[in-house]
Amino acid sequence: MGLTAVYDILRSDLEQVEDRLRQRTVNRYEFVDLAVRHVIEGGGKRLRPMLSLLSAKACGYTGSAMYDLAAAMELIHVASLVHDDVIDEAALRRSRETLNVRFGNKVSVLVGDYMHARVLAILVGCGATEPIYAAVADATQSMCEGEVIHAYKADDFEIQVDDYLNIMDLKTARLIACSCRVGALLAGADPDIVDAMSVYGSAVGVAFQIVDDVLDLVGEETTFGKPTRNDLREGKLTLPVMHARDNCSPVDRERLRAMLLADERGPDDVEWIVNLTQRHGGVEHALQAARDLSAKAATAALAAPESGARDGLLELATALVERDN
Amino acid sequence: MGLTAVYDILRSDLEQVEDRLRQRTVNRYEFVDLAVRHVIEGGGKRLRPMLSLLSAKACGYTGSAMYDLAAAMELIHVASLVHDDVIDEAALRRSRETLNVRFGNKVSVLVGDYMHARVLAILVGCGATEPIYAAVADATQSMCEGEVIHAYKADDFEIQVDDYLNIMDLKTARLIACSCRVGALLAGADPDIVDAMSVYGSAVGVAFQIVDDVLDLVGEETTFGKPTRNDLREGKLTLPVMHARDNCSPVDRERLRAMLLADERGPDDVEWIVNLTQRHGGVEHALQAARDLSAKAATAALAAPESGARDGLLELATALVERDN
Numbered sequence: 001m002g003l004t005a006v007y008d009i010l011r012s013d014l015e016q017v018e019d020r021l022r023q024r025t026v027n028r029y030e031f032v033d034l035a036v037r038h039v040i041e042g043g044g045k046r047l048r049p050m051l052s053l054l055s056a057k058a059c060g061y062t063g064s065a066m067y068d069l070a071a072a073m074e075l076i077h078v079a080s081l082v083h084d085d086v087i088d089e090a091a092l093r094r095s096r097e098t099l100n101v102r103f104g105n106k107v108s109v110l111v112g113d114y115m116h117a118r119v120l121a122i123l124v125g126c127g128a129t130e131p132i133y134a135a136v137a138d139a140t141q142s143m144c145e146g147e148v149i150h151a152y153k154a155d156d157f158e159i160q161v162d163d164y165l166n167i168m169d170l171k172t173a174r175l176i177a178c179s180c181r182v183g184a185l186l187a188g189a190d191p192d193i194v195d196a197m198s199v200y201g202s203a204v205g206v207a208f209q210i211v212d213d214v215l216d217l218v219g220e221e222t223t224f225g226k227p228t229r230n231d232l233r234e235g236k237l238t239l240p241v242m243h244a245r246d247n248c249s250p251v252d253r254e255r256l257r258a259m260l261l262a263d264e265r266g267p268d269d270v271e272w273i274v275n276l277t278q279r280h281g282g283v284e285h286a287l288q289a290a291r292d293l294s295a296k297a298a299t300a301a302l303a304a305p306e307s308g309a310r311d312g313l314l315e316l317a318t319a320l321v322e323r324d325n
Numbered sequence: 326m327g328l329t330a331v332y333d334i335l336r337s338d339l340e341q342v343e344d345r346l347r348q349r350t351v352n353r354y355e356f357v358d359l360a361v362r363h364v365i366e367g368g369g370k371r372l373r374p375m376l377s378l379l380s381a382k383a384c385g386y387t388g389s390a391m392y393d394l395a396a397a398m399e400l401i402h403v404a405s406l407v408h409d410d411v412i413d414e415a416a417l418r419r420s421r422e423t424l425n426v427r428f429g430n431k432v433s434v435l436v437g438d439y440m441h442a443r444v445l446a447i448l449v450g451c452g453a454t455e456p457i458y459a460a461v462a463d464a465t466q467s468m469c470e471g472e473v474i475h476a477y478k479a480d481d482f483e484i485q486v487d488d489y490l491n492i493m494d495l496k497t498a499r500l501i502a503c504s505c506r507v508g509a510l511l512a513g514a515d516p517d518i519v520d521a522m523s524v525y526g527s528a529v530g531v532a533f534q535i536v537d538d539v540l541d542l543v544g545e546e547t548t549f550g551k552p553t554r555n556d557l558r559e560g561k562l563t564l565p566v567m568h569a570r571d572n573c574s575p576v577d578r579e580r581l582r583a584m585l586l587a588d589e590r591g592p593d594d595v596e597w598i599v600n601l602t603q604r605h606g607g608v609e610h611a612l613q614a615a616r617d618l619s620a621k622a623a624t625a626a627l628a629a630p631e632s633g634a635r636d637g638l639l640e641l642a643t644a645l646v647e648r649d650n
Contacts, residue, residue, distance in 0.1 A: 029470055031477045083434050086411075106476050109408050109434060110469045116441055117466035124459045133458070134449045141442035144435045145354055151431050152356045 003319040006312050010053055013067070017049045020071035024122050025115065035111045039078055047208070048073040048179040050316065055183030055197045057309035058301070068126035069186055072119045073179040076136070079115035080143055080175075082108050116140075131194075132182050139178035146170025154236065157257045161242055165206060173205025189304075196303030200313060203297035207290040208320050213238035214286050217274060219325065232270045235260045239289065240282035241273060247280045287321070294321045328644040331637050335378055338392070342374045345396035349447050350440065360436045364403055372533070373398040373504040375641065380508030380522045382634035383626070393451035394511055397444045398504040401461070404440035405468055405500075407433050441465075456519075457507050464503035471495025479561065482582045486567055490531060498530025514629075521628030525638060528625065532618035533645050538563035539611050542599060544650065557595045560585045564614065565607035566598060572605045612646070619646045 007014070021040055027033040049070035056066040086108045123133060150167050153159050180201030184194040216231050217240055231238050237245070237260065245256055256276060259269045277283060297317040304310045332339070346365055352358040374395035381391040411433045448458060475492050478484050505526030509519040541556045542565055556563050562570070562585065570581055581601060584594045602608060622642040629635045 029474055032470055032473050083438060086434055107473060109411055110473045113408060114466060114469035117462055117469060120458060120462035124455055124462055130449055133445060137442055137445035137449055141439060144439035144442060145357055148357050148432060148435045149354055
């Protein structure tokens, strides 16, 4: 049924989440409010809220605190994007001007901090329990660690696949796992089901990031909403390219290294790397890794009793890997 | 007895706080750990931990969770300094290279975020209650608001004293009030005493900031640990200068405006502004405002029963205003 079908199932719930996202971030200072609106109304897949909702429902939750919790998860994600854009000096995000371009780095750093403060306020407001705070603390810490390690290892042509996947786990998957976990915790699920939801989210999160990397390499500019091959242009190694690196001839490997470590790469360089990657099956290899993770996620989701929400989790695990944008 | 005497009373407690600060921020990734050490070992007055400790003790607390809570308050403060230094592109902080100069903006933004994640983890670890989380959420939000408003109003020569004091309250005093409040909450104090501790902290916080501004204007470079007259050099209005602005001749007012709004101010300009400020009693006026706040704080502290810790709070309120560095 695909991603759209999951959105359809959750449509009214996601509207509640959007309401919460807006309401809980309103600021009496017009300038702060304006900057926050700019970011929140920039949209996004709302993957983390979807997962919190599905996880809570799959564990039998029927209350309304899940909307707040789901909004908090999205807000953590959005805050990290705002800080990433400062860090990367990015000009566009989802085809919109980034906050730092529009308002300056100063405001961007502070608005990201403000959002984190609001996350805490939302958690207090929806009666979060200690394990929920602990999950959020762990996820936000992991995200920072992943970003720092990634920044530190960005120029390491020799980075191993396991190290790379660990960074993906820290940067992306931990918050996605947390989004699932807090849903289950809110529902008061048994510890083994709570853990299963974390396993599901973690696997889905890494798969999601791998597919993002693949789409950056072979996706179309129009459907993906941001210039594709950004990673290559910036000289970033991703899983498909790493596979080519580890399987090509020594001569090609040296050429790849020189290109990625150069200050800039022209369109011809980027094209050459894409061709090298495809010639060595890098894209297919990465997609297979994503599919394996998707299967692992599906198995974990089966720990929850049968329900429409559990079907949604199963569907999402597949749809995130099969998407083309 | 002065500030040193209060330090003496709290010496062994503050050592516990330092231990917690180090232990609770250790990171398994060497690079993250190195950056955090750089910041934490940069020192500082540890005013916020002192206040959490004194407030908890004044309300009868005798456990060890206050050390964690005090460390968390300092960590929030330090994280805000790290982000401020990114924002202000500052090169020195407490006579040391700032993190952004040493490691780059990227790492600074992330290390600040990491510290916030650790704050949450510390709160979870010491069994914080909902009112404690709420106080932290409120304080961190206010800090961001204050910074944004300050950035936004930085060029407003006409800013009113009340608006300026409101910014000081948001930027500085709310976290100081929070540091007192969480101490009282941890001790399980009655709501009116909890509120009195907040009032104490808020008044002390604004007074502290006013004295900082005065010392930036008339303090010595050697004792204050950072180049004095920074604010003036950057064209920032502070309370003493605002008093001169509101009491000088129209001609001087225009000259002051032109100087502060210019792209740069030379040593002669800065000297002229200092002279104008002193001629109109700006320094004495600001110090009197700080003393009034100190008296207000002392009155609030009397809500707690008599004790050595309460004496410490009373002493601190005076010492912070009488300090010369």
